[in-house]
Amino acid sequence: MPFERKESPFDNDEALTKDYMPDTVLGRDEELDEISEVLQQLIDNEAPINTFIYGVSGTGKTVSVKYQLQELKQGAQNYDDISITFIYQNCESLSSSYQAAISLTNQLLKDDQYAHLHDQLEIDYETLPSSGLPKDTVYSIFFDALDHLTYEDTAYREQLSEALENIDQLENPPDLQIGADELIWLSKHPFDDVESVPSYLSFPPGFELLVDAETDLSNTDYSRSEVLSGIPEDPTTLLAELETEFDIRSPDEVTNYVTVVLDEVDRIGSRDELLYEIPRAQANNRVSNIRPSVIGISNDVAYKESIQSKTDSSLRLKEITFRRYDANQLGEILHQRAELAFKDGAYDDEIVPLAAAHARQQGGDARFAIDLLHKAGVKAKNDGDDVVQKDHIDEANEEKERDRIYEVTSDLDAQQKVTLSVIMLHDLRDETPISRESLYPKYKQLSGELLDKTTSKRRVADYLKEMYQLGLLNRKDNYGGPGKSGYVYELDTVDYEMILRVLGETDPSGMPEGSDLLSTELIDELESFADGKSAVREATQTQSSVDSWK
Numbered sequence: 001m002p003f004e005r006k007e008s009p010f011d012n013d014e015a016l017t018k019d020y021m022p023d024t025v026l027g028r029d030e031e032l033d034e035i036s037e038v039l040q041q042l043i044d045n046e047a048p049i050n051t052f053i054y055g056v057s058g059t060g061k062t063v064s065v066k067y068q069l070q071e072l073k074q075g076a077q078n079y080d081d082i083s084i085t086f087i088y089q090n091c092e093s094l095s096s097s098y099q100a101a102i103s104l105t106n107q108l109l110k111d112d113q114y115a116h117l118h119d120q121l122e123i124d125y126e127t128l129p130s131s132g133l134p135k136d137t138v139y140s141i142f143f144d145a146l147d148h149l150t151y152e153d154t155a156y157r158e159q160l161s162e163a164l165e166n167i168d169q170l171e172n173p174p175d176l177q178i179g180a181d182e183l184i185w186l187s188k189h190p191f192d193d194v195e196s197v198p199s200y201l202s203f204p205p206g207f208e209l210l211v212d213a214e215t216d217l218s219n220t221d222y223s224r225s226e227v228l229s230g231i232p233e234d235p236t237t238l239l240a241e242l243e244t245e246f247d248i249r250s251p252d253e254v255t256n257y258v259t260v261v262l263d264e265v266d267r268i269g270s271r272d273e274l275l276y277e278i279p280r281a282q283a284n285n286r287v288s289n290i291r292p293s294v295i296g297i298s299n300d301v302a303y304k305e306s307i308q309s310k311t312d313s314s315l316r317l318k319e320i321t322f323r324r325y326d327a328n329q330l331g332e333i334l335h336q337r338a339e340l341a342f343k344d345g346a347y348d349d350e351i352v353p354l355a356a357a358h359a360r361q362q363g364g365d366a367r368f369a370i371d372l373l374h375k376a377g378v379k380a381k382n383d384g385d386d387v388v389q390k391d392h393i394d395e396a397n398e399e400k401e402r403d404r405i406y407e408v409t410s411d412l413d414a415q416q417k418v419t420l421s422v423i424m425l426h427d428l429r430d431e432t433p434i435s436r437e438s439l440y441p442k443y444k445q446l447s448g449e450l451l452d453k454t455t456s457k458r459r460v461a462d463y464l465k466e467m468y469q470l471g472l473l474n475r476k477d478n479y480g481g482p483g484k485s486g487y488v489y490e491l492d493t494v495d496y497e498m499i500l501r502v503l504g505e506t507d508p509s510g511m512p513e514g515s516d517l518l519s520t521e522l523i524d525e526l527e528s529f530a531d532g533k534s535a536v537r538e539a540t541q542t543q544s545s546v547d548s549w550k
């Protein structure tokens with residue numbers, strides 16, 4: 001069938017993608033203020049504050065930080081005594097500080113605006129290899145790179161190069177054969193103080209001889225005037241003259257701030273020393289040209305606690321907490337996105353509060369809310385509907401819930417899956433909620449038959465607790481006296497089809513080869529349940545599908 005363009009409710013579906021950067025961040029006034037308080041230090045040219053931002057998923061941490069950094073960048077343009085550089089790193093796929101340092105360094109090495117680093121770091125690589133280098137080497141390259149993110153190395157050099165091209169505008173222009181890099185270098189290394197010249201600098205012939213011989217050229221073939229013909233005798237004065245004539249701010253008058261943002265920093269786990277090394281880099285003499293600081297972002301509460309135990313007051317670590325969105329805030333965010341994403345009149349206004357309510361139930365996750373709108377739009381398009389309606393949102397929500405449950409369930413190991421099948425069996429027999437004690441005999445039997453081994457009641461209690469924490473099971477208090485489990489369990493969302501799919505998968509970890517977890521007993525019970533359902537259905541003439549058994 002030839003492809004033909006479909007009618008679509010979308011005007012700009014980009015506005016519902018995960019990397020879309022909104023013009024305004026809604027409903028986060030307090031949090032934005034707290035971030036701006038931290039960043040204000042840089043505008044005020046005062047000691048930077050290190051920050052740790054915590055909040056559950058989708059509470060707008062990343063978008064708020066990025067938004068405020070943009071604002072700060074704009075604000076900073078009004079002040080020429082500060083230079084501010086940010087580096088953003090998502091640590092999602094990194095498992096140590098070593099990897100984070102490599103990734104950050106490579107990000108800088110790949111960035112055209114920092115092309116000077118390739119010369120200045122004097123490393124043999126275009127980018128650092130992902131493994132193989134000693135940790136100390138990686139750290140020293142990384143901090144060296146940070147130390148070169150300065151005004152002098154960027155804007156100043158550019159302006160100076162331009163000034164040198166127009167040097168004939170000076171009253172007494174010197175006859176120069178060197179560029180901005182050499183001039184800056186010379187101004188810092190008077191001839192009698194020079195050990196070696198970096199390989200990336202290019203001086204006229206004879207310069208190195210002059211350097212080696214210091215001021216005495218008697219044993220060379222060069223005369224001093226010959227060598228100095230392309231080199232200013234007093235580079236410091238020439239620089240000062242160029243700065244004044246061409247209105248260039250001297251690097252001595254500029255403070256360089258470098259802020260490293262480590263998003264999802266909990267992913268680098270316990271080997272997270274970078275988070276502490278960056279703020280201390282100046283005190284530990286790892287950098288001398290910049291004032292470094294760090295912003296760590298995480299949604300892991302356990303990580304937040306570990307940070308608190310590792311930091312002391314010398315770190316000046318300010319903590320900012322992002323609260324969950326309420327339904328109104330989610331509604332505002334969704335309204336903003338829906339207006340951008342959908343064509344005029346292509347969505348029913350009711351979808352916004354409905355999607356907000358669903359997302360609120362998911363813990364106030366804005367990412368979930370926006371994705372719901374996107375999925376609903378795609379559903380409307382595929383159904384050939386001009387307008388996105390409430391039904392599309394509900395369907396999208398169910399689909400997302402199924403995906404979520406499938407994801408967590410398929411990660412369970414074989415023992416946990418057997419426990420899940422036992423709960424399902426009891427559920428089919430109307431015997432839930434059920435206690436650990438009551439389900440243990442069936443667990444023991446099925447686990448023995450299917451997996452050839454059983455575990456203790458205590459382990460089964462652990463499985464139940466884990467599945468409760470994953471949101472697969474509901475749990476109620478049912479204290480049964482000393483030594484008895486205090487809880488009873490039942491399935492949270494009863495989607496037998498999905499559980500069967502997970503149980504039927506061939507290779508869950510811990511399974512003997514060639515078997516699956518669908519016990520004959522479970523299948524029989526399910527069949528009689530389905531028969532019962534169809535009998536009820538026939539009797540009541542309802543249209544419910546076999547998929548929604550319960």
Ligand SMILES: Nc1ncnc2c1ncn2[C@@H]1O[C@H](COP(=O)(O)OP(=O)(O)OP(=O)(O)O)[C@@H](O)[C@H]1O
Nearest residue numbers: 018022025026057058059060061062063299366367
């Ligand atoms: N206040 C807001 N205004 C507009 N868009 C928002 C707002 N909050 C979140 N979003 C959007 O929701 C999505 C998730 O936000 P963000 O990535 O900032 O959350 P997060 O708290 O960093 O989540 P995680 O911890 O999972 O990384 C993004 O697409 C973002 O643009």
